[in-house]
Amino acid sequence: MTKKILMIDDDPDFVSGIKAILDKAGFEVEVAYNPKDGMQALQTKKYDLLLLDIMMGRGAEGIMIARKLRKDIKLRELPVLILTGMREQIAFLFPGEPVHPRFVEVDEMVEKPVEPKLLLEKINALIKTAEAKKAGK
Amino acid sequence: MKEYAYFPGCSLEKMASSYHQSAMETTKKLGIKLKELEDWNCCGATTYFFIDELLAYTLCARNLAIAEKTGLDVVAPCSACYKNMYFTAAHLKKDPDLAEHVNFALEEDNLHFNGNVNIKHLIEVFANDISTEEIQSKVSRPLEGIRVAPYYGCQIVRPQKEKENVEQPQFFEKILSAIGATPVNYPLKMRCCGGSLILSSRTAALSMVRNLLQCAVDSQATVIATACPMCQVNLEVYQQQVNLEFGTNFSFPVMYFTQLIGLAFGIKPKKLGIGKEFVSFAPSLLPVLQE
Amino acid sequence: MTDTITFGQEISNLLYASEGEPLRTCIQCGTCSGTCPVAGYMDHTPRQIIAMINQNMKEQVLESNTFWYCASCYYCTVRCPQEINITELMYALKRYSIWKGHYQEGLIGPIFSEAFVKMIVSGGRSFEPVLAPSYIFSFSLREFIQEISGATELMLKGRLPILPARIERLDSFKRMIGRIIPMGGLE
Numbered sequence: 001m002t003k004k005i006l007m008i009d010d011d012p013d014f015v016s017g018i019k020a021i022l023d024k025a026g027f028e029v030e031v032a033y034n035p036k037d038g039m040q041a042l043q044t045k046k047y048d049l050l051l052l053d054i055m056m057g058r059g060a061e062g063i064m065i066a067r068k069l070r071k072d073i074k075l076r077e078l079p080v081l082i083l084t085g086m087r088e089q090i091a092f093l094f095p096g097e098p099v100h101p102r103f104v105e106v107d108e109m110v111e112k113p114v115e116p117k118l119l120l121e122k123i124n125a126l127i128k129t130a131e132a133k134k135a136g137k
Numbered sequence: 138m139k140e141y142a143y144f145p146g147c148s149l150e151k152m153a154s155s156y157h158q159s160a161m162e163t164t165k166k167l168g169i170k171l172k173e174l175e176d177w178n179c180c181g182a183t184t185y186f187f188i189d190e191l192l193a194y195t196l197c198a199r200n201l202a203i204a205e206k207t208g209l210d211v212v213a214p215c216s217a218c219y220k221n222m223y224f225t226a227a228h229l230k231k232d233p234d235l236a237e238h239v240n241f242a243l244e245e246d247n248l249h250f251n252g253n254v255n256i257k258h259l260i261e262v263f264a265n266d267i268s269t270e271e272i273q274s275k276v277s278r279p280l281e282g283i284r285v286a287p288y289y290g291c292q293i294v295r296p297q298k299e300k301e302n303v304e305q306p307q308f309f310e311k312i313l314s315a316i317g318a319t320p321v322n323y324p325l326k327m328r329c330c331g332g333s334l335i336l337s338s339r340t341a342a343l344s345m346v347r348n349l350l351q352c353a354v355d356s357q358a359t360v361i362a363t364a365c366p367m368c369q370v371n372l373e374v375y376q377q378q379v380n381l382e383f384g385t386n387f388s389f390p391v392m393y394f395t396q397l398i399g400l401a402f403g404i405k406p407k408k409l410g411i412g413k414e415f416v417s418f419a420p421s422l423l424p425v426l427q428e
Numbered sequence: 429m430t431d432t433i434t435f436g437q438e439i440s441n442l443l444y445a446s447e448g449e450p451l452r453t454c455i456q457c458g459t460c461s462g463t464c465p466v467a468g469y470m471d472h473t474p475r476q477i478i479a480m481i482n483q484n485m486k487e488q489v490l491e492s493n494t495f496w497y498c499a500s501c502y503y504c505t506v507r508c509p510q511e512i513n514i515t516e517l518m519y520a521l522k523r524y525s526i527w528k529g530h531y532q533e534g535l536i537g538p539i540f541s542e543a544f545v546k547m548i549v550s551g552g553r554s555f556e557p558v559l560a561p562s563y564i565f566s567f568s569l570r571e572f573i574q575e576i577s578g579a580t581e582l583m584l585k586g587r588l589p590i591l592p593a594r595i596e597r598l599d600s601f602k603r604m605i606g607r608i609i610p611m612g613g614l615e
Contacts (some may be wrong), residue, residue: 010441012432033433034441055527058444059189060609064238089527090188090609092542093549097612104610147554151589152582176596178552183500184544187522187537190444192608196548199604242607246600295502296515303506329465329501336563337536338497339571341469345499348465374582378574413585 003127004028004046008038008065009053009083014112018051018083021116027123035061039068042075048127052106054084066104077134079126083119085112139266141257142204143171144222146215146366147179153215153366155410159395160214160259162404166275167267171212174203180218183333191238197225198239201256202248214259214395216292216365217332223256223298258293260364260394264308272315277403279317283422285397286323286358287313288349290368294327303327312394313362316401325352330371340382346371347379350387359421362394369393373415390418435486442520445513453510454478460504460514470494471532474504474514477521490530495521496537536563549605552595556588 005027009015015031022029030045032038035057042050050069054062062082069075087094099109107126110119149157164171177200185193201222204211213219229236230252240249257265263272287309297303306327310320330349331342349372353361363369373391380386392414399409400422411418433441440449454475461473471492472480480489498518505515522541525531531538543562547555564575582588595601606614 010438012438016432033437036444055189057442059191059193059523061191063608063610064191064234067238067241068234086609088529091529092546093188093609093611100606100610100612100614103606147593150593152556152587154587178595178601179548179554181548182544182554184541185548186519187526187541188545189523189609190519192605195604195608199601238608242604245603245607246597291499291501291503295506297506327503329499329503331466332499332501333540334466334497334499336559337540338466338469338493339567341466341497342499344469345465374578378578381570381574413587415581415585 002026002028003048004030005049005051005123006030006032006038006041006045006047007051008032008035008056008062009051010034010056011053014085018114018119021119022123025120035065039065042069042078047078048130049123050078050080051123052080052082054082054086055089060086063104066106070105077130079130080106080108081122081126082106082109083112083114084109087111138168138170140170140172140209141212141262142207142209143173144177144180144200144204144211144213144218145173146213146218148366148370149214152370153393155413156214156366156369156393156395158408158410159393159399162408163395163398163402164262166399166402166404167271169262169267172207172209174200174207174211177203180213180221182217182221191235193221194225194228194235195239195242197222198229198250199243199246199248201226201254202243202250205250205254210255210257212257212259212262214364215367216258216290217367219256219258220292220296224296226252226254226256227298258364260293260309260312263312263394263398269311269315272312272398276316276401278401280313280397280401280422281317283318283360283397284321284358285313285318286353286356286361287320287326287394288323288330288353288361288363288368288372288391289327290363290365291327291329293364309362309364309394313397316398318397318401321356321358323352323356323358325349330368332367332371335371335375342371343375343379343382346375347383347385347387350376350379350389351385353389354387359390360397360418361389361391362397363391364394376416388416390414390416390421392418435484435489436481439481439517439520439524442524443513443516445516450510450512451478451481451517454482454512455510457509459507459509463503463507465501465503466497466499470497474518478512478514478517489521490525490528491532493532493535494518495525496531496535498522534566536566539563549602549611551592552598552601553593555592558592 181196313320331345334342396409461475467473495518540562602614
């Protein structure tokens, strides 16, 4: 069965690149270019994985979304892969320091730019783990 | 005794210390207590909005949460601080998701903001919370013949909060009249002084300051009264630079409205921070400064 | 869900408070430009910038100094007949240009802003002297001397802080910030 991915990211150039990789790998990809549209999509449709950007809209909206998901009974089990370029976007706040680990309960975080192979590996692994968990319940 | 939670803002420590001194002296005379917020932090000015609006709200929310614990209304003498805190409270009220996110961050400092704080600018205390009669009753040296340009600046009156008059407010003039001064018709009374542009876009800001000073001269004022530390610094500290840039020769006193009120109340000039200015008030205020 | 979005839509996405594309309601009346106290010093007036955004002229917009010269006085916003929050637009453009690292060369605004933000993160309060390097070296010699002379006079009058102010609960303050922006190295 084709796996459905929602991508919430405000950068159309980055999105088209990633979408091409995922389309080729056989995923069905939907995109929301702002946090409000993204939240609406999550509430109204079902996805197998969420690709989440951080810096968009007012600021680090991605973090707000991620925390909200974890509190939502329906969306708590959705695997979330954060795909962020924040260390470049607001570089002056990260002088050499990596992003704080486990800042929010997401499954994985990867920094942009991301190697296609690595991205697909992580996505497949996360979907598989989520399914196993659901089956085991 | 009226009490307020007092948020001085970063510039009142040193740069605008005379504003702080005169605010304390005049409110004390009126039986008002300004209790400084404990461990307050910078409101973020306009700059934090250039980077991350959520973080900007969080900075203000921390101060609001600290203030909420006191149960008092918050008073801010600086227009930028006032605007930031007022609108942070308004946004948090409208957006429960934002409030929840910000409160999650505030947990790290054992704080929580429930949205129960009123935020006022210091001038609103004099304009609304105290009656004109009360102010007049404390005036021992009315500022007779002193023509004052009431410089509102921008962020006291804009953005619009409710239905107040953003084109022709009169509350500043009302206060000046109450202390016996003559408020002049100052057409540019709500035009921006440039704010931080004085550093980042220097020539543009200096020309804005020049227009304000020229207009005060044309309005035949003898002193400009301000209600914001940034306005005072731009109009006064940079006056000499305006002269060098444009070949003008302004020598115009720019005072905080609380200093003018203090003089009218008969408080000693030194206690009102008078003496720290770049352009001396003495010539124009001679009749009032004389013992 | 669309295939891709235009530059105009990208900018609309930054305006969180508004729904849809508020800039498209602009009637180009010019009230904002006429009111703006800094318009004379901008490469493009506010009205022009809005038109350029609606035409998706991304490069030209980002290379303009317009939004970095905005003083956030809100005069345009209270007078716009279409109730577009133009000041909010200027903030959004600043954010966009910083996040993308794409802005006109030689501008002091972005550098100054970064220095200011770092200053508050490190101490919780403002301390002017630490900001000086972010702008003073872009000044001409004459401006530099004027600024130094002004600063000296301020110091002599006791109006310039000598020591940086810090809040007491600085550690928890930094961790608080870390929950909004997950910066490393906060401990």
